[in-house]
Amino acid sequence: MxxxxxxxxxxxxxxxxxxxxxxxxxxxxxxxxxxxxxxxxxxxxxxxxxxxxxxxxxSGALDPLVKEMLYVAVSTANGCSYCVHSHTAAAKARGMTAEQHGELLAVIGMAMQTNGLVTGLQVDVDEVFRA
Structure with a gap:
């Protein structure tokens, strides 16, 4: 409500x-x-x-479908159900296939798992990864 x-x-x-x-x-x-x-x-x-x-x-350097898929990923991480629904619909309207949606969810799930593990372990960032 x-x-x-x-x-x-x-x-x-x-x-x-x-x-x-x-x-x-x-x-x-x-x-x-x-x-x-x-x-x-x-x-x-x-x-x-x-x-x-x-x-x-x-319009920009990123494809509109990629932007919508990124929005779905961030909305999932932030727990925004409304945004997950609206941007999934927008991604589908921009051509996201069922296969792409499945891969997107797999990447989101993998990132959440590894983020949790590395955060829990407090792994130091490798020097080669530092920008």
């Missing part, structure tokens, strides 16, 4: 509605997800988050 009600287009401020319209235009959809509707209670944070997300997830 959310801690704030999800705001409809009719309930949001003019500033928040402008962000919603930009989301719709950039994504080519009329759908505004629950994250944005909850964040609309604070139009300043809504706008800042959307602007940053557009830059980070937009």
């Amino acid at each position: 959310g801690t704030v009600p999800l705001l409809s287009d009719e309930e949001v401020s003019a500033e928040a509605l402008a962000v919603f319209e930009d989301i719709r235009a950039v994504r080519g959809t009329d759908f505004i997800n629950n994250f944005w509707r909850a964040l609309a209670h604070d139009p300043v944070t809504l706008k800042a988050t959307w602007e940053r997300l557009k830059k980070v997830m937009g």
